[in-house]
Amino acid sequence: MPPKPHFVPSVIKTTSHRSLSTTSRRLEALRIGYVPGTSSNLQSRNITTLTPNRILITSKPASSTLSNRSFTANTPKPTEHFSTPLYFAHRYHSLPTTLHPFPSGTGAMITSLRANEIDIGIGLTEGWVAGLGKTQGSNNKGGYKIVGTYVESPLCWALSTGAKRIDVKSMNDIKGGKIGVSRIGSGSYVMGFVLADQRGWLRVGEKPFEVVVLDDFKRLRDGVNSGIADFFMWEHFTSKRYYDSGEIRRIGEIYTPWSSWKIVAREPEDDRIEEVMEKINKGVKHFMENPEEAVRYISTELDYSEEDAREWMKTVRFAEDVRGVDTAVIDKTIEILGKAGVLDAGLVNSEDMIAIKRE
DSSP: OOOSOOOOOEEEOOSOBOOOOOOOOOOOOEEEEEOOOOOGGGTTOEEEEEETTEEEEESSOOOHHHHTOOOOOOOOOOOOGGGHHHHHHHHHHOOSEEEEEOTTOHHHHHHHHHTTSOSEEEEEHHHHHHHHHTTTTSSOOOOOEEEEEEEOSOOEEEEEEETTOTTOOSGGGGTTSEEEESSTTSHHHHHHHHHHHHHTOOBTTBOSSEEEEOOSHHHHHHHHHHTSOSEEEEEHHHHHHHHHTTSEEEEEEEEOSSOOEEEEESSTTOTHHHHHHHHHHHHHHHHHHOHHHHHHHHHHHSSOOHHHHHHHHTTOEEESSOBOBOHHHHHHHHHHHHHTTSSOGGGOOGGGTBSSBBO
């Protein structure tokens, strides 16, 4: 079942944005983290800082001798269909960054931003806002600011359970059950509260679900099949191949009531970010002007079927100019997350979250 919104691929223009400062910096590659797809070779990877501007992604914890070596690891290939414009920006326009996938989601990127392991994050709006909202009103620093809008369209979160779970037949059966999430504060966690709010399941002082942290998509699928969790929420097209294979079963869907992907930066005043934004814009332009190449890349390199790639492209809208954020979108996100109990909306100010505004 494809998502309900059925858009012709298009772009949204910004009218203006606040200029970034032009502080002199060495032209070193910035590190972008993004939420990837589900290739098995990305599961359970660790991020190890090698030098201030280089990181290594390994399949095992790095030793102390490795952590002091000065070399740059090979950049992993993007594995998420939403990253296709980033791939084009790298291939055709020399995007001056290294790309680092985070299978555990937006929450894991927040941790790495705060630990100075990455410089820029491209992830889900609700995860970024929740992460910043929880630090406002405290002595803790947010660790990043929102600087751009990557995807304008809402995201379809599919609700999944185990293929043979006869006790979970529909969304009515998950009330008060166990929700599997990748990480506390991630999109899969936040959207559980949004779901409960929309279904009328929120009660003051009570959690709508028992939260089971399972780290990544593979463990989430295993969790609902083993009974550790009753359901989990993940992007529709990433989940669909596992419905088709019979590994998991779809029981419903929910849409974000906001544009789905935002760009954040650990140091928004870094003048290198301006060049990164321009290169991403060119990658988006190439994506829009070459839909057949995009379908071919997604269906041959990213483990999605051609049919699913074409259907996804009917629903997605990227921003023509990724620089800047609509304050109203962040305010709306804060309002809904506050209502869902994810943050205290009365203590949160969108002005303090945003470094670059659209006007």
